[in-house]
Amino acid sequence: MSGNGPDGGAGTRRYDVLVAGGGPAGCVAALVLVRAGARVVIVTPVVPPGRRVGESLAPTARPLLERLGVLDRVAADGHTPCHGNLSAWGEDALSATGFRSGPYGDGWHLDRARFDAALLEAARAGGARRYAGRVRGVQRWPDRWQVTTGDGGMFQAGYLVDATGRAARPARRAGAAVVRCDHLVAVAGLLGPPSTGAAEPERASLVESTPWGWWYTAPLPGGERIVMAMTDADLVTGLRLLDPDVWWARVRLTGHVRDRTARWTEPPRRLRVLAAGSACARPAAGPGWAAVGDAATATDPLAARGIVTALATGSAAARAILADRAGETGALDAYARRIAAVHAEYLNARVAQYRREQRWDTPFWRRRH
Structure with a gap:
C-alpha cells in the first residue's frame, strides 16, 4: 500500500476506530463506540437505489434494537409486519411458524434501504463521521492502522472494524482466513x-x-x-x-x-x-481489529438470522474493543472464540435443517446430506 509511513501526512484523518462498511453490523458497532466516547469514522460507498433487496427481520431483533435506542424509529419507519414463516420442506404441504405467540411479537418485512439508512443516521447522530468511499489499502503499524480508500483518502485509527460483508477483505489483510462451507x-x-x-x-x-x-x-x-x-x-x-x-x-x-x-x-x-453461502472468518478478531456481520460469520438465508447476527456481532465487537482500550487483555480473543462457537452451532443446525428434505437425490441435496 502506498502511503506516508507511520506518521501519515497532512491530509491523514485520525480516529480511534475506523469502520469499513456501513451496513447494520458496522453502524451498530459505530453507534456503541461513539456513545462510549470513541472517535469513529464509517467508510462506506454510496449504494445506488435498488441495490439492497428487502428481507424479513425476526422478532428477536426487538430487544437488540431497544438496547441500541433505535427500536421506536425502526417500528415507525414504514416497514410492514411479518407474522411468521411458512415452509414446504420435506413434503408438499405448508408448515407454519408464527411469531405472535412468542415473547417479542411480530417481526418485519423490511425496506432494506430505509432500515440501513436509519442505523447509519443513528450512528451519525451519536457522533460518528461518515466518509463516502471504499477501503482499498490496509496496513498495520505497531499501534495503529493506516487505511487508504479508492479515491485517495487516508486514515489512521487505533482499531479497525471489518463490516464489508462476505468478502471480508480488511479481515484477510489483518491475517484472518475466510473458511467457506458452500457456494x-x-x-x-x-x-x-x-x-x-x-x-x-x-x-x-x-x-x-x-x-x-x-x-x-x-x-x-x-x-x-x-x-x-x-x-x-x-x-x-x-x-x-x-x-x-x-x-x-x-x-x-x-x-x-x-x-x-x-x-x-x-x-x-x-x-x-x-x-449466500456459509462462511466464517478465522479468527474473527485480533490485535486492534474485529470482523462483524457477514465478515465474521455468514449464514445461509434458510437460517433467517443474517440481520439479527449483524446487530449482535456489531454490538459485541464494539464492547470487546472498548474493553481492550480499557486494558482488558484477551477481550478481542474472547470475541473471536465466541464467533467461532456461534458459527459452529449454526453449522450443526444447518445440517439438521437440510437433512429434513430427503425427497431428491441430486447434486444440490447430496452436498448437504
Whole structure:
C-alpha cells in the first residue's frame, strides 16, 4: 500500500476506530463506540437505489434494537409486519411458524434501504463521521492502522472494524482466513407493485424446496415482492436461471411460490445474483481489529438470522474493543472464540435443517446430506 509511513501526512484523518462498511453490523458497532466516547469514522460507498433487496427481520431483533435506542424509529419507519414463516420442506404441504405467540411479537418485512439508512443516521447522530468511499489499502503499524480508500483518502485509527460483508477483505489483510462451507447463491427478482389484483399479501416469508435448491419469497413495503431462487453457483448456468423468462417459468412450476406470485403476469426486468453461502472468518478478531456481520460469520438465508447476527456481532465487537482500550487483555480473543462457537452451532443446525428434505437425490441435496 502506498502511503506516508507511520506518521501519515497532512491530509491523514485520525480516529480511534475506523469502520469499513456501513451496513447494520458496522453502524451498530459505530453507534456503541461513539456513545462510549470513541472517535469513529464509517467508510462506506454510496449504494445506488435498488441495490439492497428487502428481507424479513425476526422478532428477536426487538430487544437488540431497544438496547441500541433505535427500536421506536425502526417500528415507525414504514416497514410492514411479518407474522411468521411458512415452509414446504420435506413434503408438499405448508408448515407454519408464527411469531405472535412468542415473547417479542411480530417481526418485519423490511425496506432494506430505509432500515440501513436509519442505523447509519443513528450512528451519525451519536457522533460518528461518515466518509463516502471504499477501503482499498490496509496496513498495520505497531499501534495503529493506516487505511487508504479508492479515491485517495487516508486514515489512521487505533482499531479497525471489518463490516464489508462476505468478502471480508480488511479481515484477510489483518491475517484472518475466510473458511467457506458452500457456494450457495441467490438469483433474485423484485416483483411489483402487481399489475392485477389488490388483495393484501400474506404477511409471512415462505421457503419451498425443489430438486435443484429452494425458493424464498416475501412481501415488501409498497406492494412489492422479493423472490429468490437458491442454488449452488455451479448449477446456475445449467438451470438457465439467469434468463428472466426461464426463471419465471420455474416460478410457475412451483406450488406455493406460484400462488403468491399469481398477481404478477410478467417476470422481473432484471435478476441479481447474490452470494449466500456459509462462511466464517478465522479468527474473527485480533490485535486492534474485529470482523462483524457477514465478515465474521455468514449464514445461509434458510437460517433467517443474517440481520439479527449483524446487530449482535456489531454490538459485541464494539464492547470487546472498548474493553481492550480499557486494558482488558484477551477481550478481542474472547470475541473471536465466541464467533467461532456461534458459527459452529449454526453449522450443526444447518445440517439438521437440510437433512429434513430427503425427497431428491441430486447434486444440490447430496452436498448437504
